[in-house]
Amino acid sequence: MLAKIHVTLKNGVLDSQGKAVHHALNDLGYSEVQDVHLGKYMEIALKGVSEREAQSRVTEMCEKLLANTVIESYRFTLEPAE
Amino acid sequence: MLAKIHVTLKNGVLDSQGKAVHHALNDLGYSEVQDVHLGKYMEIALKGVSEREAQSRVTEMCEKLLANTVIESYRFTLEPAE
Amino acid sequence: MTTPIPITPEIVAEHGLSLDEYARIQELLDRDPNLVELGIFSAMWSEHCSYKSSRPHLKTLPTEGPRVIQGPGENAGVMDIGDGLAAVFKIESHNHPSFIEPYQGAATGVGGIMRDIFTMGARPIASLNSLRFGDPEHEKTRYLLNGVVRGIADYGNCMGVPMVGGDIYFDACYNGNILVNAFCLGLAKADRIFLGSASGVGNALLYVGSKTGRDGIHGASMSSAEFDDSTEEKRPTVQVGDPFTEKLLLEACLEIMKEDWVVGVQDMGAAGLSSSSFEMAERAGLGMELDIDAVPRREEGMNAYEIMLSESQERMLFVVEKGKEEDALAIFRKWDLDVAVIGRVTDDGIFRAKENGVEVVSLPIETVVTGALKCDRPTQKPAYLAEMGTLDLSSHEVPADCGDALKQLLASPTIASKQFVYEQYDHMVRLNTLVVPGSDAAVLRVPETNKALALSVDCNPRYGYLDPYLGAQIAVAEACRNVVCSGAEPIGVTNCLNFGNPENPEIMWQFQEAVRGLGDLCRFLDIPVVSGNVSLYNETKGEAIYPTPTIAVVGLMEDLSLHCTQGFKQEGHVIALLGSNLEELGGSEYQKLFWNECRGKSPQLDPQTEFDVQKLCLDLIRKQWVQSAHDCSEGGLAVALAESCITGPKPVGATIELSGDLRTDALLFGESQSRIVISFPEDRLHEIEALAKTAGVPFSVLGWVGGQDFQIKINQKEFINQNILTLEDIWKNSLSHYGNRVTR
Amino acid sequence: MKCGIVVFPGSNCDHDCYHILKHILQLDTHWIWHKDEALNSFDFIVLPGGFSYGDYLRPGAIARFSPIMKSVIDYANQGGRVLGICNGFQILVESGLLPGVLMDNAGQRFICKNMTLRVENNDTPFTSQCKVGDVLQIPINHGQGRYFADNDTLKQMAKNDQVLFRYCDAEGNASDAANPNGSLDNIAGIANESKNVMGMMPHPERCADPLWQNIDGQLIFKSLIESSLAHT
Numbered sequence A, B: 001m002l003a004k005i006h007v008t009l010k011n012g013v014l015d016s017q018g019k020a021v022h023h024a025l026n027d028l029g030y031s032e033v034q035d036v037h038l039g040k041y042m043e044i045a046l047k048g049v050s051e052r053e054a055q056s057r058v059t060e061m062c063e064k065l066l067a068n069t070v071i072e073s074y075r076f077t078l079e080p081a082e
Numbered sequence C: 001m002t003t004p005i006p007i008t009p010e011i012v013a014e015h016g017l018s019l020d021e022y023a024r025i026q027e028l029l030d031r032d033p034n035l036v037e038l039g040i041f042s043a044m045w046s047e048h049c050s051y052k053s054s055r056p057h058l059k060t061l062p063t064e065g066p067r068v069i070q071g072p073g074e075n076a077g078v079m080d081i082g083d084g085l086a087a088v089f090k091i092e093s094h095n096h097p098s099f100i101e102p103y104q105g106a107a108t109g110v111g112g113i114m115r116d117i118f119t120m121g122a123r124p125i126a127s128l129n130s131l132r133f134g135d136p137e138h139e140k141t142r143y144l145l146n147g148v149v150r151g152i153a154d155y156g157n158c159m160g161v162p163m164v165g166g167d168i169y170f171d172a173c174y175n176g177n178i179l180v181n182a183f184c185l186g187l188a189k190a191d192r193i194f195l196g197s198a199s200g201v202g203n204a205l206l207y208v209g210s211k212t213g214r215d216g217i218h219g220a221s222m223s224s225a226e227f228d229d230s231t232e233e234k235r236p237t238v239q240v241g242d243p244f245t246e247k248l249l250l251e252a253c254l255e256i257m258k259e260d261w262v263v264g265v266q267d268m269g270a271a272g273l274s275s276s277s278f279e280m281a282e283r284a285g286l287g288m289e290l291d292i293d294a295v296p297r298r299e300e301g302m303n304a305y306e307i308m309l310s311e312s313q314e315r316m317l318f319v320v321e322k323g324k325e326e327d328a329l330a331i332f333r334k335w336d337l338d339v340a341v342i343g344r345v346t347d348d349g350i351f352r353a354k355e356n357g358v359e360v361v362s363l364p365i366e367t368v369v370t371g372a373l374k375c376d377r378p379t380q381k382p383a384y385l386a387e388m389g390t391l392d393l394s395s396h397e398v399p400a401d402c403g404d405a406l407k408q409l410l411a412s413p414t415i416a417s418k419q420f421v422y423e424q425y426d427h428m429v430r431l432n433t434l435v436v437p438g439s440d441a442a443v444l445r446v447p448e449t450n451k452a453l454a455l456s457v458d459c460n461p462r463y464g465y466l467d468p469y470l471g472a473q474i475a476v477a478e479a480c481r482n483v484v485c486s487g488a489e490p491i492g493v494t495n496c497l498n499f500g501n502p503e504n505p506e507i508m509w510q511f512q513e514a515v516r517g518l519g520d521l522c523r524f525l526d527i528p529v530v531s532g533n534v535s536l537y538n539e540t541k542g543e544a545i546y547p548t549p550t551i552a553v554v555g556l557m558e559d560l561s562l563h564c565t566q567g568f569k570q571e572g573h574v575i576a577l578l579g580s581n582l583e584e585l586g587g588s589e590y591q592k593l594f595w596n597e598c599r600g601k602s603p604q605l606d607p608q609t610e611f612d613v614q615k616l617c618l619d620l621i622r623k624q625w626v627q628s629a630h631d632c633s634e635g636g637l638a639v640a641l642a643e644s645c646i647t648g649p650k651p652v653g654a655t656i657e658l659s660g661d662l663r664t665d666a667l668l669f670g671e672s673q674s675r676i677v678i679s680f681p682e683d684r685l686h687e688i689e690a691l692a693k694t695a696g697v698p699f700s701v702l703g704w705v706g707g708q709d710f711q712i713k714i715n716q717k718e719f720i721n722q723n724i725l726t727l728e729d730i731w732k733n734s735l736s737h738y739g740n741r742v743t744r
Numbered sequence D: 001m002k003c004g005i006v007v008f009p010g011s012n013c014d015h016d017c018y019h020i021l022k023h024i025l026q027l028d029t030h031w032i033w034h035k036d037e038a039l040n041s042f043d044f045i046v047l048p049g050g051f052s053y054g055d056y057l058r059p060g061a062i063a064r065f066s067p068i069m070k071s072v073i074d075y076a077n078q079g080g081r082v083l084g085i086c087n088g089f090q091i092l093v094e095s096g097l098l099p100g101v102l103m104d105n106a107g108q109r110f111i112c113k114n115m116t117l118r119v120e121n122n123d124t125p126f127t128s129q130c131k132v133g134d135v136l137q138i139p140i141n142h143g144q145g146r147y148f149a150d151n152d153t154l155k156q157m158a159k160n161d162q163v164l165f166r167y168c169d170a171e172g173n174a175s176d177a178a179n180p181n182g183s184l185d186n187i188a189g190i191a192n193e194s195k196n197v198m199g200m201m202p203h204p205e206r207c208a209d210p211l212w213q214n215i216d217g218q219l220i221f222k223s224l225i226e227s228s229l230a231h232t
């Protein structure tokens, strides 16, 4: 099982890194850039668990460790491992 | 236009963060975790460009700024902005 | 096992070995090497590992003295500083990797030098970094500066070793080859120094640290090759650092080194497992057998070739007494490190490695370590010197507005404050930094004693370009002078010799001259060179860097309370100069900035004068007669004075009155050597003057500290009158404006 | 008086805290290893600065699950005094002992320099030796110290006087110009509701040894000592 997890900042939390990248892109001449948001992407390989178990286990991992739910939200998909 | 960009470490490049998170998850009792890789996820809103232009502009941005192509690879998709 | 790959001339060439060298390998072995063996030869005989071009010259350096516990030849030099303690230090380059990937290249450079220090049994207590970038306007410079600084910061900060100083120059000669030289200093008990020797037949070889991956394979031969357009393709060889693992490795090593069954240790730097195991065995005059399958690895399917040559970071090789394996494993596991027994010391002088039970390497150790063809490379005085050696000052006018010229100099990124850089470095951790970056030298207390150590690193490449012999001497003189200005006596030197392609006789001449200059002045000043590093092939498409013999000096202060800084302390203090002003503009920052050239004669250096000036300055500081001391370097007297005004407890003005018939610009901005600006309360004037006279040191009163204006008059005529806060703003913020700009 | 310093893998200001507590303030000071599970009876404990677990994922995120942290949380919930400095502060917010989060510095760069802080509340075990409005000089050293909390949390904190320090200029004005990292309302240090847990980004242990002129950092340790004496 392969979990693909996206962790992004919640609305209303200042994304200073995104802002910095936004400025940098504009300065480099990419004036079409209107907005930039930065987040994390994680891939976690799981072994010996059913999709259902994986669903609840990965949710737990996100809540506990992978995201700081004070400021971040997360979403993930599960795929069979290659 | 909304570009959704994933930047990940190339194969064979040491992923020290992934390693640390992997250990932490195992220590927390998630023994089903076999492997962890960490990357970046970015969303960039573009205005006034066609999909074709966006394709080449975002590629450029990735090459120049968003990814460190010595050790990272990137991929992205383009969607109409909501 | 697959059938062995026959070694073709192409394969030999890909390994950076000449056909002569390959013939020698065949002769020494009396057979063809296999591919793994060829890879080992390639790495071990690379310039980087074998010093084949430089060794004959390096042998001429003075390396002995009463304080020297360990000179060149080990991971780092070791000097006795009394109280049963030893200072362990070295400087090393990470130039090529940093140009390819500035962040990781610089980070792993810091990691590498720290390992060199703690493998000796020392706890690193301070670092320096010496950086050279291209023209600030060059399209890659800002990116490289930011990447390098961030890499150094992230690695050093995480390690908890304060980065207390350094130097940065910008010059177009580094456009295609930046320099990143990293220095580290550690403290050890003088009688607990560990060496990289694998003695004791039957003793166990322990691998510890990170797992081995495919990074940096061919790193050692890459850093010994010139760049060309195909450099891009070499990129996957870049190593990635993990400072967290290194921090654990540091603590674990220092813990295990308390045990008396640790026999030897060496870090896996360039050429990884190959160089560490061969060199350790060679130093002991013994053999070694190694089980490739036991080496912890990060990826599946790695073969013996990759494992022997990988330059994965944060790895060490330990030799521990037979029977103590379990104790050793326990300590490393406590620190969550990967560790394994991978081999044994044998008695036959042969290195053997087995993979899946089959012997894949069987090489005579001494042959590999010392058998590289000695290169007696030809030298020739460069043609450019004849052309560059003259400077016709009459064709250049003195600037109409010297105040404006001063402002431009203060804004030049080479002269401007490096606060933007050192603010990104933790320079305070471990609570030893008595003088933080921003003065001539950093001063560190030696924990649990009343002593302090002072550190400085220096090298002006333009002087080296105009005269490599003098350039190296001035680098030593200035680094020592910086240390003296902080109140310490220079006790030891380490050096990093950065040059172009040694196969070019003109480059080799530069190298030879620089080493001669370094040796001569160190002998004169009686300061031993205890460690160092050579980086050649700093050259892109035939464009070599200027000779850059970077010198770091360590100074000792018996009483830490007697340290001194460069800033003026109080209004009303008298400002004076030790040394004399000459008409020397060749190679100056002023010349470059206003006339866009680097030509003429380098400033001269009279070793005796230099020695006398330094000795007097040290006396004055120790007597506590002076409240500040600052050496004159880039930008000359006017810049040195302005810096002293700006860097005191509060910015303060000064009134300066000069006289004489020197060209105005030479007097204000010339870079004559052996000059120190001091300040002191007026009632000390006569004593100081008298002492200078006895010492035979030229002494002149320049003016007074006070007010908000920085004023310089020459022969009663005013040439500079600027508000000190304006100057401060320019000097303090220029580099951060530059570094933070995105577009050019 | 007995105090403990927790050593996480990657802590690097642990020795500095030890030096100040043991050698300068002469306390009975102990190391606490992160793999330990039990906590002895301490008058207070310190979570020091550094890069626990390399700051990987988020600073403090992994350290928060170290075996010892369960005991630290219990200890704090029973009223034990916990001081988190820099990375220690980050661990405290990650573990939920303190509200809010610490994000990347607004300027996206690591900053090591002296800062001035204004004391906002001296009615706590960590600040009793200060006066409200005092301007202390204490260095910062972090890449991720931008304090953030949502509005409700901020209101709650204001109501309980939980903000103990704000970045300010030499005159004590908590202005934008004096804010090094973009922290909300210039917040540099906070306490929990019951004031037995405090986190601060600046490093008081870096200005507590009289070898340097500035010993403002001693005020915080002395407050802790004083209040512990009163407590026992």
Ligand SMILES: Nc1ncnc2c1ncn2[C@@H]1O[C@H](COP(=O)(O)OP(=O)(O)O)[C@@H](O)[C@H]1O
Residues within 6 Å of the ligand: C129, C130, C131, C163, C164, C165, C166, C167, C168, C414, C415, C418, C421, C422, C436, C437, C438, C439, C440, C441, C442, C457, C458, C482, C631, C633, C634
């Ligand atoms: N790369 C750097 N890292 C840290 N400190 C630096 C760096 N470059 C310069 N500095 C500091 O800035 C101050 C001035 O440096 P520099 O102009 O090279 O002095 P000098 O001319 O006396 O050698 C010194 O304290 C030096 O240590």
Ligand SMILES: [Mg+2]
Residues within 6 Å of the ligand: C440, C482, C630, C631, C632, C633
């Ligand atoms: Mg100097």
